[in-house]
Amino acid sequence: xxxxxxxxxxxxxxxxxxxxGYNAFYGRETMPDGFYDRAWAEFRSGARMxxxxxxxxxxxxxxxxxFAHPSTTSSDLCYLQDxxxxxxxxxxxVARQLISAVKAWAGEHGCGRVYxxxxxxxxxxxxxxxxxxxxxxxxxxxxxx
Amino acid sequence: xxxxxxxxxxxxxxxxxxxxGYNAFYGRETMPDGFYDRAWAEFRSGARMxxxxxxxxxxxxxxxxxFAHPSTTSSDLCYLQDxxxxxxxxxxxVARQLISAVKAWAGEHGCGRVYxxxxxxxxxxxxxxxxxxxxxxxxxxxxxx
Amino acid sequence: xxxxxxxxxxxxxxxxxxxxGYNAFYGRETMPDGFYDRAWAEFRSGARMxxxxxxxxxxxxxxxxxFAHPSTTSSDLCYLQDxxxxxxxxxxxVARQLISAVKAWAGEHGCGRVYxxxxxxxxxxxxxxxxxxxxxxxxxxxxxx
Amino acid sequence: xxxxxxxxxxxxxxxxxxxxGYNAFYGRETMPDGFYDRAWAEFRSGARMxxxxxxxxxxxxxxxxxFAHPSTTSSDLCYLQDxxxxxxxxxxxVARQLISAVKAWAGEHGCGRVYxxxxxxxxxxxxxxxxxxxxxxxxxxxxxx
Numbered sequence: 001x002x003x004x005x006x007x008x009x010x011x012x013x014x015x016x017x018x019x020x021g022y023n024a025f026y027g028r029e030t031m032p033d034g035f036y037d038r039a040w041a042e043f044r045s046g047a048r049m050x051x052x053x054x055x056x057x058x059x060x061x062x063x064x065x066x067f068a069h070p071s072t073t074s075s076d077l078c079y080l081q082d083x084x085x086x087x088x089x090x091x092x093x094v095a096r097q098l099i100s101a102v103k104a105w106a107g108e109h110g111c112g113r114v115y116x117x118x119x120x121x122x123x124x125x126x127x128x129x130x131x132x133x134x135x136x137x138x139x140x141x142x143x144x145x
Numbered sequence: 146x147x148x149x150x151x152x153x154x155x156x157x158x159x160x161x162x163x164x165x166g167y168n169a170f171y172g173r174e175t176m177p178d179g180f181y182d183r184a185w186a187e188f189r190s191g192a193r194m195x196x197x198x199x200x201x202x203x204x205x206x207x208x209x210x211x212f213a214h215p216s217t218t219s220s221d222l223c224y225l226q227d228x229x230x231x232x233x234x235x236x237x238x239v240a241r242q243l244i245s246a247v248k249a250w251a252g253e254h255g256c257g258r259v260y261x262x263x264x265x266x267x268x269x270x271x272x273x274x275x276x277x278x279x280x281x282x283x284x285x286x287x288x289x290x
Numbered sequence: 291x292x293x294x295x296x297x298x299x300x301x302x303x304x305x306x307x308x309x310x311g312y313n314a315f316y317g318r319e320t321m322p323d324g325f326y327d328r329a330w331a332e333f334r335s336g337a338r339m340x341x342x343x344x345x346x347x348x349x350x351x352x353x354x355x356x357f358a359h360p361s362t363t364s365s366d367l368c369y370l371q372d373x374x375x376x377x378x379x380x381x382x383x384v385a386r387q388l389i390s391a392v393k394a395w396a397g398e399h400g401c402g403r404v405y406x407x408x409x410x411x412x413x414x415x416x417x418x419x420x421x422x423x424x425x426x427x428x429x430x431x432x433x434x435x
Numbered sequence: 436x437x438x439x440x441x442x443x444x445x446x447x448x449x450x451x452x453x454x455x456g457y458n459a460f461y462g463r464e465t466m467p468d469g470f471y472d473r474a475w476a477e478f479r480s481g482a483r484m485x486x487x488x489x490x491x492x493x494x495x496x497x498x499x500x501x502f503a504h505p506s507t508t509s510s511d512l513c514y515l516q517d518x519x520x521x522x523x524x525x526x527x528x529v530a531r532q533l534i535s536a537v538k539a540w541a542g543e544h545g546c547g548r549v550y551x552x553x554x555x556x557x558x559x560x561x562x563x564x565x566x567x568x569x570x571x572x573x574x575x576x577x578x579x580x
Contacts, residue, residue, distance in 0.1 A: 005213060023218070024148065026217070031218075035218075039217050039218075042215070048215045049217060051213050065217045067214070067280055069194070069212070069214040069224070070187070070193045070194050070212060071226065072169070072184050072187070072194060072210045072226050073173070073176075073180075073184075073226070073227070075163070079214070081216065081218070082216050082217055082218070085153040091166060093160045095242060099288070103288060103290060107289055107290045111290060112290060113287055113289045113290055114287075114288045114290065115285055115287045115288065116285075116286050117283040117284065117285055117286075118283065118284060118286060119282050119283060119284075120282045120283070120284050121282065121416070121420060121425070123413035123414075123416045123417045124413075124417060125419065126411070126413045127413045127414060129275060129286045130411060130413065132288065133286040133287055133288040134286065134287050134288070134289075135284060135285070135286055135287075135411070136285070136287055137264050137265045138262040138263065138264060138265070138284065138287075139262065139264075139278065139280060139283065139284050139285070140260055140261070140262055140266050140280070140281070140283040140284070140285065141260060141261050141262075141263060141278040141280055142258055142259075142260045142278055142279050142280075142281055142283075143244070143248055143258055143259045143260065143273045143277065143278040143279070144257070144279075145248060145251055145252045145256060145257060145258055145259065257461065265562070266565060266570070267559075268558035268559075268561045268562045268565065269562060271556070271558045272558045272559060275556060280556070294499040294561070300541055313508070315496045318508070321508075325508075329507050332505070332507070338505045339505050344461075357504070357505060358547060359502070359504040359514070360477070360483045360484050360498070360502060361516065362474050362477070362484060362500045362516050362517055363463070363466075363470075363516070363517070364473075369504070371506065371507050371508070371571060372508070389578070392568070393578055393580060394558060396580055397580045401580060402580060403577055403578055403579045403580055404577075404578045404580065405575055405576060405577045405578065406575070406576050407573040407574065407575055408573065408574060409572050409573060409574075409577075410572045410573070410574050411572065419576045421442070422578065423576040423577055423578040424576065424577050424578070424579075425574060425575070425576055425577075426575070426577055427554050427555045427556065427576065428552040428553065428554060428555070428575040428577075429552065429553060429554075429555050429573065429574050430550055430551070430552055430570070430571070430573040430574070430575065431550060431551050431552075431553060431564045431569065431570055432548055432549075432550045432568055432569050432570075432571055432573075433534070433538060433548055433549045433550065433567065433568040433569070434548045434569075435538060435541055435542045435546060435547060435548055435549065
């Protein structure tokens with residue numbers, strides 16, 4: 001059974017392995033010194049950013065990171081920034097349950113919607129996303145500084 | 146000459162006309178009561194959201210709304226949420242200068258990048274965006290609550 | 291074992307069931323009178339259009355339709371118009387082998403490349419297509435007459 | 436006034452200049468020996484491929500290449516393969532008139548529709564295409580042989 005809940009101190013090593021897998025998927029093989037410490041501290045404090053974990057048989061097999069931010073045209077929005085599940089549990093509904101948990105959190109915190117970005121050609125993920133969310137035809141432009 | 150700067154109390158009517166044009170473009174013809182008051186108050190306080198205006202011959206012809214938010218994988222990011230220019234000044238560089246001003250603000254506030262969303266088929270806007278920013282192939286999924 | 295080969299008269303009923311499945315996938319529930327007879331006659335004559343079938347345990351489980359046409363900028367091209375596999379054999383490599391067989395045919399007939407169209411959001415199919423072919427960023431515009 | 440009509444022998448140099456511009460746009464700077472002779476001969480014979488030109492003040496300023504091919508699921512289709520207009524006449528309606536002329540030809544020759552491919556990020560062209568044709572969400576996969 002999949003159990004979704006907050007990340008506890010004992011989840012630190014499993015969380016880092018999964019977040020490393022996520023970063024590797026997006027081609028970020030080596031992160032700056034202190035990267036994982038900083039993110040973990042943010043999630044533990046819960047002041048700005050939030051995280052949830054999914055456990056299967058007591059083992060952490062999925063993580064999701066998210067936060068609320070203001071919007072000029074609506075109530076606050078919840079941005080689901082990172083979602084990752086262990087390769088060996090794909091297809092079991094872990095990602096879907098993590099998304100549902102974020103949606104519940106967002107509803108409780110007065111957000112009008114949850115949204116996220118994904119690569120256009122991430123077809124495996126989009127098979128799920130097309131079932132649970134809407135692609136309204138928006139794309140992302142990025143300007144590095 | 147195009148002049149970019151903060152919105153002043155006297156800009157309130159011109160700003161609302163432009164923001165109405167923006168909302169109409171995205172099919173939002175009627176906004177909830179108090180919508181424009183709320184957004185204007187947010188920009189004037191500057192605590193969470195920010196706005197800049199572009200003037201041509203002393204008249205407000207373009208607006209941009211933006212704010213910084215945290216990121217799990219980088220320093221803060223600057224999200225440029227709304228950008229609109231008066232129809233009659235299109236092609237004069239107003240949008241480009243507004244984007245540049247947001248980039249400058251973001252740099253001064255420690256943001257790693259500026260990003261925004263646009264409709265895939267907004268070809269007129271994308272002619273500009275492809276010149277000043279990168280489309281890295283990300284799309285947006287939205288889950289209403 | 292998957293066996294790819296020409297369609298024989300005995301394959302007529304199985305072929306029609308698969309082609310119906312293909313048409314239903316694209317929202318064409320009812321085809322004009324004589325539709326299947328006309329297409330079958332075309333494939334049997336082989337003058338303009340061609341078809342191959344995939345059999346698994348002697349049963350027809352996949353079909354592909356294709357033809358060569360001229361090009362202003364290259365040697366002839368092979369257009370793979372329709373590809374369909376029975377739902378119950380998905381993931382077994384049937385589609386991949388049908389595409390390979392069309393590629394072999396195209397090479398023997400002097401074509402410079404094989405190409406096809408697919409819906410942008412057909413993620414299940416694109417998981418395969420991204421492995422065997424290139425998406426060079428071209429989209430299709432259609433003008434009904 | 437824009438005049439659309441068949442290419443005449445005297446149009447050979449102007450046509451080649453435009454077709455070179457088209458090929459350069461798609462990154463094909465040098466074409467194989469005999470490339471332009473072969474294509475011109477095809478258009479002059481009219482057996483398989485067809486071309487039309489647009490003249491403005493007697494000068495050739497636009498070209499279009501097209502042909503009909505069979506279809507498994509409909510009457511013949513007309514593929515508009517190449518369309519190019521001189522840079523200095525952009526925005527005058529030359530491309531739109533060439534497309535209309537191909538549509539008329541296709542209707543007279545029993546084609547059910549005209550279609551073409553374009554690059555996803557060719558926003559200047561798509562401003563026109565979105566007005567005259569439909570993007571039904573199909574993309575192109577290519578497999579070189």
